[in-house]
Amino acid sequence: MNATVTVTLALAVGTYAFRLVGPALHGRVTVPPRVQELASAGAVVILVALLATGTLTDSGRFSGWARPAGVLVGAALAWRRAPFAAVVLAAAATTALLRLAGTG
Amino acid sequence: MRSAQRTGPAGPTDSADDRALVRDSALVWLAGGIVGVSFGAVAVGGGLPLWVPVLMSVVVYAGAAQFSAIGVLFAGGGPAAAVTAGLLLNTRTAAFSLAVAEIIGTGRVSRFLGAHLVTDETVAFALAEPDPARRRRAFWVVGLGLYAVWNLGVLAGALAGGALGDTDRYGLDAAFPAVLAALVLPSLRTDATVRRCALLGAGLALAVTPAVPAGVPVLLALAGLFAHRHRVASGAAL
Incomplete structure (x- = not known):
């Protein structure tokens, strides 16, 4: 192993346990x-933080311009x-096109 | 989800409903499939054997958690940090599962199977439907389709990933943040409180990223919830 x-x-067992909370307790x-409200707000907070760090950083450093530019285009379309x-x-x-053109 | 927001009591027939549901679902399935392909490709591109992303996708079935778990592993964060990061991301499915418990159904089989299909997409689609029967149908149609497409996509991406080489060349690293943007923008747009918390949290996460192990920044972002004010005057306690 x-x-x-x-x-x-571990991820599978833990995730399934989370997902079973609702159906098991129903x-x-x-x-x-208030707890439900904070839980859903917390989910959005985590997702946005993941979005920000995943867009701008790579292994703890700036990711270069190509990725944030692509995400910005995607976000504008989503908006x-x-x-x-x-x-x-x-x-x-x-x-991909920016990288092809030589941008990091 | 647009057609799910139809209003008016004199709605279209059931079969028209089903067609609209499948049409809207197909977009989510396609997006899920693309992200699945990118997950498979990224995992194999990072050096994992083919069966790891495939198995992970079948039994974990949570895109963000899978990405962050292998991200932490690739960044040298170690197994404990990888599991912690993935599970902390998935704590939201506990809240989701409470929200859709009634929609999933009360039978033993539907509860145990349906629980595994609780994702951002199934919850969003189900809750957008106006009545219980359509909510249940939306949950199961979106959920079963997405599960199938996600896993096929991961397999395809894992198979092709080795031949693709550096997946950054195809911009796949921008795909996942873009999916997140599409998922969170509706909440950010409509809810000023959540928006304030999220921006504060994202700022915190970015600030600490150079200094702490991978996976930790998004958890520290939860401190942004301190900006979450009580909206219910009575009976609210923290």
Whole structure:
């Protein structure tokens, strides 16, 4: 058993446990609205932090200009309520083209 | 999700509903498939054997957590940090599962199977539908389709990944942040409180990124929740 197998199994068991919370508790416990509110706000906070760090940094350093430029194009499309697929493809294509043109 | 926001009591027939649901779902399936391909390609490109991303996608089935787990591993963060980062990202599925528990169904099989399909996409689609029957149908249609497409995409990406070489050349590293942007923008747009917390948290995460191990910045971002004010005057306690 190497590290990646351990990581995969631990992640699988833990994630499934989280997902089972609702169906298992359904009809038995009421979650306070404030807790539910903070849980969903926390999810967005984590996702936005992941978005920011994943866009601007790579291994603890600045990621270069090509990636943030691509993400910016994708985010602009998302802001204009473009379909997911268009957002993802435009972001990747922009970054790829900038790299092809020699931008980091 | 646009068609899910239809209003009016004299709605279209069930089969028209189903067609609209499948059409909207197809966009999410396609996006999921693309991200799946990029996950498979990134994992194999980073040096993992083919079966690791494939197995991980079947049993974990959580894109952001999978990306961050292998990201931490590749960055040398170690297994404990990789699992912690992935699980902390997935704590949101516990909140989601509470929100959709009734939608999933009450039978033993549907509860145990449905739990595995609780994702950002299934929750968003289900909650956008107006009545219980359509919510349930949306959850299962989006969820089963996404599960199939995600895993096929990961397999395809893992198979092609070795031949693709450096996946950064194709801009795949920009795809995941873009997916996140598409997922979070609606909440940020409509909720000023969440927006304030998120911006504060993202700023914190960026500030500490050079100094702390990978995976830790996004957790420290949760400190942004201190900016979360009570919106319910009575019965709210923290």
